[in-house]
Structure formats: structure tokens, C-alpha cells
Amino acid sequence: MSVRHLPAVTAAALLVGIAFAAPAAASVQQTAAITGMTSGRLGPTLTALVGLLGVVIGGLALGRVGRIGTAAGRRAAIVAVVSGLVGLVLGTWFAATAGGGPGTGNGIVGAWAAMVLGVISVVLGGLVLNRSRHASRIG
Template structure:
């Protein structure tokens, strides 16, 4: 398939349709948020770290929230059911992934705050 034909097929929804694109973006945002939260949680317990756990935790929470909102919007506007090519299953998977990023990001923030609080204060 030539490049112009591939672009035309993509524009018509033959390769990746509009429905799958929204779900894929939500999945990507949720997965990125979980990865950031995991990294922040792992680094929060260490004394010397190359990643600021507070910054990574907040970024994970923001990315997870964005992925969850995208997935819920996609679920609300998707036509048809699972298996129709609208990305409905991807959006269903993206919701708990984004919520997991929110929870893990909050955990990283809590762990980093507990580590930086002086004893008795």
C-alpha cells in the first residue's frame, strides 16, 4: 500500500478509526500515569533518588485523571457495542487503568510527605 493510499484509508477510518483513536489515547494516558506512579512510589522509599516523588506523583495523578475522563467521555459517546470497532473495550480497560494511576500517585505523594516530615512535627 502506498503512502497516499494509507493516508486516505486512515482518514476514512479504515486503519484506525475515530473510535479506536479516542480509546487508544485514554489507554496511553492511563498506562503512562501508572508507570509514573510506580516510579514515584519506588523512588519515594529511597533516601537518594533521581526522580522527585512529589512531582512524579502529581504528574501521575494528572495523567490518570485525564485518561479516566477521556475514557468516560468515549464510553458516553461510543456507538455500537463491543467488537464493532469503536474502541469500546479499550475505553472500558482505560477507566480502571486511569483510576489506578490516581490511587498510586496519591500513595506516592503520601509516602513522600511522610518521609520529609520531621519526627514529632
């Protein structure tokens, strides 16, 4: 399988996981469900969005490594790596400081999403940097 399909495969895996986890989560009775955006969810959600931005930029740059200049590819790769590291570090910090589990309003799910997206973003950015380095040697 090509690396270009990694974002699509990751998104499909997340959707399948959510689809199978929803019935199991629905059977658990909660006394007080927290809904809406709480102060504990805001930081991890924004951090997950930063990681998602890195995944999008890294995926687009990976698909265009041969067609765009090496300087533009390297800039996109650096943005992907930096945003991935921000998502990974802050997601880890939010997960470590969150009290309670999913559904408590403390942002643990957003923190885990930020960590996963951060790792994917760093890997994609690293692949783009590696390919642009090899492209500059060949060309």
C-alpha cells in the same frame, strides 16, 4: 502483599481475563468484523496510553519514594495523578458516547481500559504523595 506488586498483579489479572475471554468471543459469529484502527478507536486508545503512562510513572515513583528526594517524588506523583484523571475523565466520555459494544470499531474497549488505568494511576500517585508527605515530616 506489597503495593509495589500492584502493577504486576493487575497486568496478570488482565492477561488471565483476556485468555479466558478469547474462546468465548471466538464462538460468537459476527457478520462484519471491524479490524484495524478506526476513527472511533483512536481517541480511546490514546487515552488508555495516557493512563498507562500514569501507571508506569506512579509505580516507579512508589518504588523509589525512600530513595529519591521528596520534590522529585512529588513531581512524579502529580504527573501520575493528572494523567490518571485525564484517562479516567476522557475514558468515561468515550464510553458514554460510543455506540455499540466491543468489536464494533467505536472504541468501547479502549475507553474501559482508559478508565481502569486512570483509577490505578490516581491511586498510585496518591500513595506516593502520601508517603512523600510522611517522609518529609520524618526527615
